[in-house]
Amino acid sequence: MTTRYSFSQISIRIFLLFLLFGTGALIPPVANGETPAPFIHWGALSYPDQEPSLEMGLSLFRFTEFNGEGERFNGINETIGLNLITLSWTEHFTNSFKNWSTNFTLGIGPTRNQPTEWLQNDLIHDGVWGIEPVPVGDKRKQTDFSISGSLSRWWGLTGQQRILYFGGGGQSGSLFHELFVRTGFRRWSPVKTIEYLNGNQEGFFAGLFRPLRLSGLLRASRIETGAAFHDLANVAYTAQGSISYGWYDTHTLRPWFEVELGATIDSGIFNGELGDSLEERFWTAALRAYPFTIETWNDQLNSKDFGPTYGARLTMDLYFLLPDSWQNP
Numbered sequence: 402m403t404t405r406y407s408f409s410q411i412s413i414r415i416f417l418l419f420l421l422f423g424t425g426a427l428i429p430p431v432a433n434g435e436t437p438a439p440f441i442h443w444g445a446l447s448y449p450d451q452e453p454s455l456e457m458g459l460s461l462f463r464f465t466e467f468n469g470e471g472e473r474f475n476g477i478n479e480t481i482g483l484n485l486i487t488l489s490w491t492e493h494f495t496n497s498f499k500n501w502s503t504n505f506t507l508g509i510g511p512t513r514n515q516p517t518e519w520l521q522n523d524l525i526h527d528g529v530w531g532i533e534p535v536p537v538g539d540k541r542k543q544t545d546f547s548i549s550g551s552l553s554r555w556w557g558l559t560g561q562q563r564i565l566y567f568g569g570g571g572q573s574g575s576l577f578h579e580l581f582v583r584t585g586f587r588r589w590s591p592v593k594t595i596e597y598l599n600g601n602q603e604g605f606f607a608g609l610f611r612p613l614r615l616s617g618l619l620r621a622s623r624i625e626t627g628a629a630f631h632d633l634a635n636v637a638y639t640a641q642g643s644i645s646y647g648w649y650d651t652h653t654l655r656p657w658f659e660v661e662l663g664a665t666i667d668s669g670i671f672n673g674e675l676g677d678s679l680e681e682r683f684w685t686a687a688l689r690a691y692p693f694t695i696e697t698w699n700d701q702l703n704s705k706d707f708g709p710t711y712g713a714r715l716t717m718d719l720y721f722l723l724p725d726s727w728q729n730p
Contacts, residue, residue, distance in 0.1 A: 434489020434716065436460070437508030437547045438572040438579060439630065441620065441639060443712055444665040444683025444698035448587045448618055448641075449502060449553040450491035451563050452655040455723065456694070458716030460485045460508060463517035465710050467536045475671040475679060476632040479539040482517040485510040485547070487716070493563075500555045500563075504570070509546040512629070521710060535710070545629055547574035560597040563654060564589050577627035577670070585618035588645065588654070614645045616663075624670055634678035638668045643685070659689040664702065692718035 434456035441447040443462065462483040466474055485508035493502045514537065522534035551570030558564035569582040592611045596602050620639040626632070647659025663685040669678035682702035688695050697713040 434487070434491060434718075435504045435506050435549070435551065436714070437485060437487055437489075437506050438549060438574070439547075439576055439670070440698075440712055440714075442637060442667050442670050443681070444663075444667075444685050444700065445712060445714070446641070446643060446661065446663055446685055446687060446696065447620070447639075448585065448616055449551065449566055449568060449583075450504065451555075451587050452491075452650075452653045453493050453720055454489065454491045454655075454718050455720040456487070456489045456716045456718050458487050458694075458714055460487050460712065460714035461517055461520070462712035463521055463710050465521070465535050466538060471536050475673060477630065477671070479541045480514060480518075480537050481512060481541045481629060482514050483510070483512055483545060484516075485545070487714070489716075502553045502555065504549075504551045504553075506549045506572075507547070508574075509544070512541050512543050512545045514540040520713075525711075541629065543575070543629070545575045547572055547576050549573075558586070558589060559594040561590060561593055563587070575628045577630045577633060578625040579622050581620055581622040583618055583620040585616070585641075587616050588614040588649075589616070590614055612646050612648060614647070616643045616645065616661075617641065622670075630670070632672050633670050634668070634672055636668075637670045637678070639665065641665045647689070655691065656689050657691050659687075661685075661687040661689070663687075665698075692721065694718070 434454055435450065436445040436447050437460060440460065440462060460483070462485075464477070464481040466477055466480055487506065487508040489504065489506040491502060491504045518537060526532050526534050549570060549572030551568055553566050553568030555563040556565040564586050566587060567584040569580070571580045572578070590611065590613065592602065592607060592613065618639070618641040620641075622637045622639070624633050624635060624637055641663060643661050643663030645659050645661035647656045649656050649659075665683045665685065667681045669680050671679050673679050681700055683698050683700050684702050685696065685698040694716045695714070697711070699711040
C-alpha cells in the first residue's frame, strides 16, 4: 500500500530536515531546553532559550478524550498518556553569527495510561480536590516520538542582552507535524530599563523589584495530522505571558534560582463537532534551581476540567559538563 502525503506535509518534512542538518553543520556535535511538541499547545512555557543549555529529563502529558463531566472532548476516541524522555540542546553563536541561536529537541517514550491516570484521578481529583475522576475509555499503547528544530535571532533592549527575539522552526514525529514562527521578549527587567534611562536606583524598592522579569510570546503554526493526533485544525495561534522572580548569572543570563508563573491562550489544534477549533487556556508554574527545573501546567483557566488536561516535566541541565571553550556568553 502506498502512503500519499499532501504538499504541506512534504514541505514540513523538507524544512525540518534542512533546519536540523543545516544547523548541525554549524554547531559542535554536543547538545533550560525548549519543550517537545505538543506541549506548547497545552500551556508549557515555550520561549527560546536565552542561554546555552543541554537538558535531559522526563516530560509527562495526558490527553483525555472526556472532560470532567464525562462528555467527549473531540474526535480523538482514546486517552493518550505521553511519557517522553527528552533531550534539548540550545547553542548561541559567536563571532559572525552573534545574536543567533539554534535548538534541537527530541522526545521519545512509551505512551501508556499510567502514571498519568494516577496523577490525574487518584492524586489530584480524589486526593487534593475531592472531585469526580475523569472517565477513561480506550487507551493508546504505542511508542511515540517528536523531533524539532528552531532558529532564533536576538536583540538587546535598554542595556539588557538577548531580550527581544524572532524566529521559527518545525517539528515532526508520530504525534503531528508543524511549522511555526514566533516573536516576543524574554526576561525583561522593568527596573533595569528605568535604571538605564535614569541612572541607578537605590533603596528598598529598587532592590526588591530588580529580580522581577517579564516574558511574552506570540506564535503562529501550520499543522498537519499525525498517527496520534488527527482531525486537527490547519493553523493555530498561541499567546503566552509570564512573570518570574530570581537571581541570574550576569554573564550567561542563566537563572541560578527562579520562580515563574505563566498563562497561555491557544486557538486550539483540535476540531470540535462543527469543524471549528477548540480554544484552550492554561496556567503554568515553574521552579528552577540550577541545574534542575520542574514545571507543571493545567487547563483550569477554562473554568472547568476540560481536556486536554495537564502536563509536567523534570529536567537537568548538563551544559556545565561541556568543555569551557563551548561555554558561550
